[in-house]
Amino acid sequence: MEIYFTNKGIKRMNLILLILFLAACKSPSPSKGLVTAEEFKQLPKIDVHAHYKYPRTYLIDFFNRWNLKAMLVDVAIENEGTVVRNFDNYAAHQKLHPESFYLCTTFTADGIEEADYAERIIAQLKKDIDQGAIMVKVWKNFGMVTQDSEGNYIQINDARLNPIWDFLKENKITVLAHIADPEQAWRPLLDENNPHYNYYKNNPQYHAYNFPSMPSYEEIISARDAWIENNPGLKIIGAHICSMANNVDAVAARLDKYPNLSVEVGARFGDLAMQDSEKVKSFFETYQDRILFGTDYGTGEEESQLSAEEVRQEAERLEEQYKNLFHYLVSEDSMVLRKQNTKGLGLSKVVLSKIFSENYLRYLKESN
Numbered sequence: 001m002e003i004y005f006t007n008k009g010i011k012r013m014n015l016i017l018l019i020l021f022l023a024a025c026k027s028p029s030p031s032k033g034l035v036t037a038e039e040f041k042q043l044p045k046i047d048v049h050a051h052y053k054y055p056r057t058y059l060i061d062f063f064n065r066w067n068l069k070a071m072l073v074d075v076a077i078e079n080e081g082t083v084v085r086n087f088d089n090y091a092a093h094q095k096l097h098p099e100s101f102y103l104c105t106t107f108t109a110d111g112i113e114e115a116d117y118a119e120r121i122i123a124q125l126k127k128d129i130d131q132g133a134i135m136v137k138v139w140k141n142f143g144m145v146t147q148d149s150e151g152n153y154i155q156i157n158d159a160r161l162n163p164i165w166d167f168l169k170e171n172k173i174t175v176l177a178h179i180a181d182p183e184q185a186w187r188p189l190l191d192e193n194n195p196h197y198n199y200y201k202n203n204p205q206y207h208a209y210n211f212p213s214m215p216s217y218e219e220i221i222s223a224r225d226a227w228i229e230n231n232p233g234l235k236i237i238g239a240h241i242c243s244m245a246n247n248v249d250a251v252a253a254r255l256d257k258y259p260n261l262s263v264e265v266g267a268r269f270g271d272l273a274m275q276d277s278e279k280v281k282s283f284f285e286t287y288q289d290r291i292l293f294g295t296d297y298g299t300g301e302e303e304s305q306l307s308a309e310e311v312r313q314e315a316e317r318l319e320e321q322y323k324n325l326f327h328y329l330v331s332e333d334s335m336v337l338r339k340q341n342t343k344g345l346g347l348s349k350v351v352l353s354k355i356f357s358e359n360y361l362r363y364l365k366e367s368n
């Protein structure tokens, strides 16, 4: 249906639109005590979960404009007995811009049946720490991928890993733990609006629903919880809100139970947006000292492999993502986020400052 306006009608429409526009510009209103877009931009930020594997000409300028630093996190991708890592790329990028980046290494359970496994991993970690690594990531290979020669999946609480945890405790190295995946991985892909639909569509190897021999979500989560409990001296950051972002009550129960645990929020706003915003806001407020900012954003290939237009679009997307962060965490607007209808959390400056940098800076201080 088309609607025709008279000239006068159009003028009136324009006036109404102008009023609406001005009202929108004022939101979030400072009188409500909400942080403004400019204040948010200036707020110091440390992204503890990023994968900027390769430099970009726009990146450091972007980091400076958003007052941002990031942890470059290596991931070990394991596939049919081969392990692919990119630590050297991340280390080189970190060395290029030490004022913008921190460095995080990783390891897998590949070879865990060999007698010198732990010794070998510790030697590798020592080398990576000498290269500047101050954090170690363990990925969902533990629980969902790596199997021993009898086909048993290696869980994160496997006793053969204990010497490695002891080494990390002694060296006050934090572990970023992405163990298990969202519960959706164990369910059929029925709803295109599910925030994880595209990921499992594009990465069927992690869609546990298709692999009945893979341990259940509950089994992996309870191995993870046992590991956190058995290592009270090890600082653990539960990546992606502990793989239970769809249920902040379950996360709260872990934070209450394990003082050595904190959580990182990267790539799970869709799950948060499915829950009541007041409830999510109160989760952020209650655990404001234990929540860390992370994004999972990164650069997958060298800039020379992209066209100028692709680089421009990538930079634009990144800018857009940070604007979305502001919209969800800082404003109280109604919005559609990752296909979910929700409302911004309107977090205070005190809470935002802790989540975006102060909590991780405290971690760093405690490690020195």
Ligand SMILES: [Zn+2]
Residues within 6 Å of the ligand: 049, 051, 073, 296
């Ligand atoms: Zn990641």
